[in-house]
Amino acid sequence: MRLFHLLFLLLLLRCFPAPLVRAQSSQASSLDAILQEYAFRALVKPKTGTIYNATSQLPSNLTGVKIAALRLRSGSMRRKGFPSYNEFEIPKGVIVKPYLKRLVLVYQNLGNLSNTYYPLLPNYTYLAPVLGLLLYNASNLSATNLPTLNVNASGDPIKVRFQDVTDPPLGAVAKCVWFDLQGSSNFSNVTGGNTCSTSTQGHFSIVYDSSVLLRPPPPPPTSPAPSPPKESNKVGLIVGSVLGGLVFLVLLFLLLFWVLKFKQKKKIQRMERASEAGEALHMAFVRDTKAPAATGTRTQPALEHEYAP
Numbered sequence: 001m002r003l004f005h006l007l008f009l010l011l012l013l014r015c016f017p018a019p020l021v022r023a024q025s026s027q028a029s030s031l032d033a034i035l036q037e038y039a040f041r042a043l044v045k046p047k048t049g050t051i052y053n054a055t056s057q058l059p060s061n062l063t064g065v066k067i068a069a070l071r072l073r074s075g076s077m078r079r080k081g082f083p084s085y086n087e088f089e090i091p092k093g094v095i096v097k098p099y100l101k102r103l104v105l106v107y108q109n110l111g112n113l114s115n116t117y118y119p120l121l122p123n124y125t126y127l128a129p130v131l132g133l134l135l136y137n138a139s140n141l142s143a144t145n146l147p148t149l150n151v152n153a154s155g156d157p158i159k160v161r162f163q164d165v166t167d168p169p170l171g172a173v174a175k176c177v178w179f180d181l182q183g184s185s186n187f188s189n190v191t192g193g194n195t196c197s198t199s200t201q202g203h204f205s206i207v208y209d210s211s212v213l214l215r216p217p218p219p220p221p222t223s224p225a226p227s228p229p230k231e232s233n234k235v236g237l238i239v240g241s242v243l244g245g246l247v248f249l250v251l252l253f254l255l256l257f258w259v260l261k262f263k264q265k266k267k268i269q270r271m272e273r274a275s276e277a278g279e280a281l282h283m284a285f286v287r288d289t290k291a292p293a294a295t296g297t298r299t300q301p302a303l304e305h306e307y308a309p
């Protein structure tokens, strides 16, 4: 029985990929509860559809974190969305279950505390702060420890447009990371250089995987930067030597051809000289069109002209 349990556990561990976040989700969810409480404090007789910056409500041990609160009617959110809630763009069609008349949308920017509450696996690095969007029941603005709701963007996705995204190092690819409220995470592609899409609430950021950069270096560990030029130099060298060889062969061939022609010409000249002893050498070439010597000398410059450039 014990062995069976162990085997089952091993099977489970094999089936689920290594989580991006180490077991810190309870710390993160207690932060959510704290930030909900502080964000709601900024909502004193709030106007619906107005963003309230609640950053100044935070205690000093949360310096670097920014929060805001926005109250909306759920019907209005579903019909019209909310185009610009800081970095978040809420499209129409976002549905919340169970049904609520009014909602509070809490915005979080964890700034330099992103790594503390959402630590990444060693090979990953943040290129932007972790941003959070969480939806709560707005009926009691002094309520604490509110349960999370079920949020679904049934039409277009919710977009997160990050500001000031750091560029990943050359060779690394930026990826969106999404942390759900249960503590699991997933990746998706960045669009437009700074935008992530989601169908629900949670925490979002942009990361890159540095193991992609660390794996290739074993052959050239001393100088990883000049390695691409080296490669192209090698290719250039090969192409250059092949071309050079070809040019050399062509030249050699031309030289051989020319030497043979020259020898032939000399031979014919000798024969001509022997046969037409009295005539001037020059005249013999111009007049005697039937002689092979004349055609030989006329085609030769044409050949040179063809190959010379």
Ligand SMILES: *[C@@H]1O[C@H](CO)[C@@H](O)[C@H](O)[C@H]1NC(C)=O
Pocket (backbone or CB within 6 Å): 053, 054, 055, 056, 066, 068, 086
């Ligand atoms: C909220 O206010 C803080 C200062 O209290 C400021 O640093 C921050 O930029 C503001 N956030 C937004 C989204 O306006």
Ligand SMILES: *[C@@H]1O[C@H](CO)[C@@H](O)[C@H](O)[C@H]1NC(C)=O
Pocket (backbone or CB within 6 Å): 059, 061, 062
């Ligand atoms: C911040 O300090 C307060 C006491 O001032 C403490 O109750 C709270 O747990 C601390 N919060 C964090 C996130 O460390």
Ligand SMILES: *[C@@H]1O[C@H](CO)[C@@H](O)[C@H](O)[C@H]1NC(C)=O
Pocket (backbone or CB within 6 Å): 063, 064, 112, 113
């Ligand atoms: C985060 O940055 C703020 C200033 O923006 C600083 O006061 C705070 O000490 C920093 N916290 C950490 C953990 O680096």
Ligand SMILES: *[C@@H]1O[C@H](CO)[C@@H](O)[C@H](O)[C@H]1NC(C)=O
Pocket (backbone or CB within 6 Å): 098, 099, 100, 137, 138, 139, 140, 143
């Ligand atoms: C929202 O909160 C109010 C007041 O606390 C409560 O009566 C109501 O049942 C809550 N609605 C949901 C869907 O949780």
Ligand SMILES: *[C@@H]1O[C@H](CO)[C@@H](O)[C@H](O)[C@H]1NC(C)=O
Pocket (backbone or CB within 6 Å): 140, 141, 142, 143, 144
């Ligand atoms: C709102 O929540 C607070 C804190 O949980 C509680 O004391 C109060 O009775 C609640 N008010 C209503 C109307 O439910």
Ligand SMILES: *[C@@H]1O[C@H](CO)[C@@H](O)[C@H](O)[C@H]1NC(C)=O
Pocket (backbone or CB within 6 Å): 152, 153, 154, 155
């Ligand atoms: C969200 O809505 C879409 C479209 O209505 C639906 O296909 C999907 O199953 C829903 N997802 C959840 C988690 O309710």
Ligand SMILES: *[C@@H]1O[C@H](CO)[C@@H](O)[C@H](O)[C@H]1NC(C)=O
Pocket (backbone or CB within 6 Å): 186, 187, 188
């Ligand atoms: C992660 O996202 C991909 C699509 O980007 C999806 O196919 C996959 O099911 C997701 N995994 C989890 C555990 O949510």
Ligand SMILES: *[C@@H]1O[C@H](CO)[C@@H](O)[C@H](O)[C@H]1NC(C)=O
Pocket (backbone or CB within 6 Å): 189
């Ligand atoms: C993400 O990007 C990669 C490469 O750019 C591409 O192969 C893949 O299909 C994309 N995934 C989605 C869900 O768009």
Ligand SMILES: *[C@@H]1O[C@H](CO)[C@@H](O)[C@H](O)[C@H]1NC(C)=O
Pocket (backbone or CB within 6 Å): 121, 122, 123, 211, 212, 214, 215
């Ligand atoms: C991180 O990168 C190192 C070096 O490339 C590699 O050995 C290690 O397996 C990677 N760890 C994970 C969790 O991917």
